[in-house]
Amino acid sequence: MSAVNLIAVFAENQLGQMGRITQVLADAGVNIRWVTIATNERLGVIKFLVDKCDLAYESLHQKGWTASLVEVLAIEVEDKPGGLHTVADCLARNKINVENSSGFVSNNRAVLLIEVQDVAAARQILTKQTLRLLSQEEILTL
């Protein structure tokens, strides 16, 4: 299964930074499907799920931004009460420590994105469970 990549951008936590980055992506014709921002005082990292990851990386890099790809796991979650709990429970039982996570619902399908230390190991464990992992193509066509 191909991994799901987010594009992460290092930006100082200050006014207007987000706009400067989204401008670059817009100019390059990159569509943003999902965004999450992590900050710690002046440090800021903005992560995007985009349709054209490599193009996004190239365009940002060319404009002088510091970017990196981050591999995440996308887990499909049942869009009903207890859906997220089933996943969280499964992660905990299998001792998968989640560093960052975010989630969204699209067309009645819920997705949880998780960042873990060892993506390959986590993927192996999770595929043995009843949980469904989505590929980059699948998540972009939701």
Place this chain on the structure above:
Amino acid sequence: MTYWDQKTETIERAALEALQLKRLQAIVRRVARKVPFYQRKLADCGVQPRDIRSLADLRRLPFTTNTDLRDTYPTGLLAIPSEDVLRLHTSSGTTGKPKALFFSRRDVDNAAELMARCLVMTGVTHRDVLQNMMTYGLFTGALVMHYGAEKVGCLVIPAGPGNSEKQLLLMQDFRTTVIHVTPSYALYLADFMEKKGVDPRRDLALRKAFVGAESYTEETRRKIEQALGIDVYNSYGLSEMNGPGIAFECEHKCGMHIWEDNFLIEIIDPRTGEPLPDGQTGELVLTALCREAMPLLRYRTRDITSIIPGPCSCGRTHRRLHRMTGRSDDMLIVRGVNIYPQQIERVLMSLPSVGRNYQIVLEGLDEMTINVELAEAGFDGHVEHLTRLQSEIVDRLRAEILTKPKVHLVPPGTLPVSEGKAKRVIDNRSL
């Protein structure tokens, strides 16, 4: 092993000292005759030229300071008739009244001669192409190197600083093998090449860089060497004593040989003025033995270094100076602690995730903030890792400078760069 002037460079210590004494006596006699400033100074110390009977008598002579040069500006220290002066330089990097520095024809030639010794000492030959990126003009850095390299027979490209596009074009078109550059600009150029997709190892003919005019650390040297795929040689000079070419590293890169037939060296305790033995760190004091237009006795350079004892395997008998650990002018006092910016640089450059540029900002009531650029490869998309690196930098700095600075990691390429001398310290304190 090749030498430019083998006889002088490998002279026996006893013969060297005899030559130094002869020259010292001559120069003291000359300033006592020609320079009213020194007539007064010598009288104040109760010393006459005939009292200088051995090199140990150097200690009886008065110091000359930065302030003396400013006070006697413009011609108060001139020791030859003004019509015999061939060139004027002024001192670099200082504010307020400049220092005027005069060269006679013999001084111009001698400065080039010493520079030629330095160049050949690092393996430069007449086949080399030297691109000189120092500022041509009142600053001595570029011109003395230029004349020295011409003496060796190099093709000299007087590029001057800045305009990186043009620098790169010259390097490509004329197959530049040697550059003369400041450390901050060398790092900037490496970055610039990376952005342009130029791999210096593959696309350029560079093999050496003479890096000077700003003090820098061993870690920065390694960074430049790695980034450009070249050998970097440390050099030392100051305008008051000719400019560059006073001391230079040989191929062994283990300290800078200072041309003792031209300069008497002392290391003193900067507070008491008392001489320190070889190996101890203190302020470098130089006496120019051969300068004709403007000889200076016991000039306090304010540069902090030590003399490396023992002979060098290159065969040169002239002693070596340790890399300057700071200029006493650069010292910062933050919350009562003496800090040299070089200490901070050493810590930063030892961390692989840290990039090439940093800035020290002092503000408020003694708050020190250090803005540090991350290395391009140091970003993996996780804010937690940035936070961790930031704390590691703080911890390491605290261990080195004994006070806890604030550290801000910033993305690569976001701090201002200078194409000449870097301005690393911004002092906005309201004290």
